[in-house]
Amino acid sequence: MTPNVTFFPEGRQIIRGSDAMHSAMGSFISLAMEAAGADAASFFVVDEARQVLVPYVTVNLPEAYVAKCGPVALGDQCCGRAVLHKQQWIVSDMLIDPLFASAKAAAEATPIRAAFSTPILGTSGYRIGSVACHFREPHTPSTSDLIRNKLWAELIAHTVEENRESFPRADGPARTPTAA
Numbered sequence: 001m002t003p004n005v006t007f008f009p010e011g012r013q014i015i016r017g018s019d020a021m022h023s024a025m026g027s028f029i030s031l032a033m034e035a036a037g038a039d040a041a042s043f044f045v046v047d048e049a050r051q052v053l054v055p056y057v058t059v060n061l062p063e064a065y066v067a068k069c070g071p072v073a074l075g076d077q078c079c080g081r082a083v084l085h086k087q088q089w090i091v092s093d094m095l096i097d098p099l100f101a102s103a104k105a106a107a108e109a110t111p112i113r114a115a116f117s118t119p120i121l122g123t124s125g126y127r128i129g130s131v132a133c134h135f136r137e138p139h140t141p142s143t144s145d146l147i148r149n150k151l152w153a154e155l156i157a158h159t160v161e162e163n164r165e166s167f168p169r170a171d172g173p174a175r176t177p178t179a180a
Contacts, residue, residue: 003030006063008055021163022057025156029131030059032152036145038133040112043120043156044072044079045129053079053129061112061134068106077103079130082117086125088146090116093138114139118149120157128157 005026025043033041040060044053052071069077075084077100082089092114094100094107107113117132131153133141141149 003033003059005030006058006061008057008066018163021159024159026057026059028152028156028159029057032131032149033059033133035148035152036133036141039136040134042066042079042132042134043129044132046074046083046127047071048127053083056129062110065106065110065112065134068109069103072103074127078115079117079132082119082132083127083130086119086121086127088116088118088150090140092140111136113137116141116146116149118146118153120153120160122157122161128160131156 007022007026029041029043033039040058040062042058042061043056045056046052047054050071051074053074054071055066058066072080074080078089078091081099091097091100094104094113094115100107112134114135114137115132117130119130120128122128131149133145133149
């Protein structure tokens, strides 16, 4: 089955880059999904001005789920908590986890029931976004899944930093690439 990769204009405004870079990000997220045996995956990016995460690319994630989750406040839901606390976050069952209450309607309206999220952090620790794997059944990731997604997050962070023309950062001015 060919994965359904969807890019979102709001996220692409934050992650400005070449079409090749965007395509690579879609591939990275697809590979993270496959490696974890997940049903769907996502890469949400930080909108520092609004202190929320917005979707950049999703793979097989139902449109209704993304819409009902809305922009994810830093510190809320699975991805927002991972990014705010700069650590991986697991929601094994979205229907009963009290920390997922703000987006419980997303789980009720779609087949998505569990997720784990890994923050994507820049070289000095600033927040880029999150990579998450989503499941149709209650699920707890293995230690190997968590380690692997941390590696995906590091690869994504490196790719974003090296290929984006300017990168607004929470810890300083926009990054401008140096001439080679």
